[in-house]
Amino acid sequence: MERESLEENRSNATGKRKTAIARVRVQAGSGQIRINDRALEEYFPRTIWSNQVKAPLEITNMLSRIDVFARVTGGGLTGQAEAIRHGISRALLEINPELRESLKKEGFLTRDPRIKERKKYGQKGARKRFQFSKR
Template sequence: MAHSKVIHGRYYGTGKRKTAVARVFLKPGSGVTTVNGRAFEDYFPNDVLRMIIAQPFEAVSKTGQFDVEVNVAGGGSAAQAEAVRHGIARALVELDENLKATLKRAGLLTRDARKKERKKPGQP
């Protein structure tokens, strides 16, 4: 990579999905996750969304080894969860370049570029 994205000892990754943008900071710790200053479980009460966010850690067998701080904006809750997942995967690659192949194979580094199609004239 051109330059390392390590800010104050935290590994940084940006994730996007639809109009949601997540800025993710990882640092070695006990597995505490905060989203927009709130507890992870409060921000994403749905179990499915929490499982989506945990996928990068499960793919590389590093569950509970990092504290995660996320700032996310835009989109709905599902798009935000997928943006966070993308950001975590990119931050893990900043941490260890050897994880890139595993995360790429799991499809976690690929940005889902689908967006809402514009409204065409004459359509309901």
């Protein structure tokens, strides 16, 4: 992909995971990643979370050519990191549809549907029952 075509492109996308929702803006730049107006390493202190966020950019070789700005709400840090990853992948796809195959192969375009199951009344939790006594 040429630099000129990247500069005129700017893309917005939404990513979701569990209860976390990330609104992501991707544009041409120097590789800066900001989350809720904070640096990536400041927002995600563990490297596993920051690696999750960087993964789509590393696979598409755009880590040093694209700036990412994300607003994320809800959930915990793992869910937020994966929601941002989902949003970045969708935004990159808007800029360059040829990236679909590599992103799809890694599973970054698939919305993970697993969410917490609700607690049921008459039970201790979602599946666990209260102790049962025959006598």
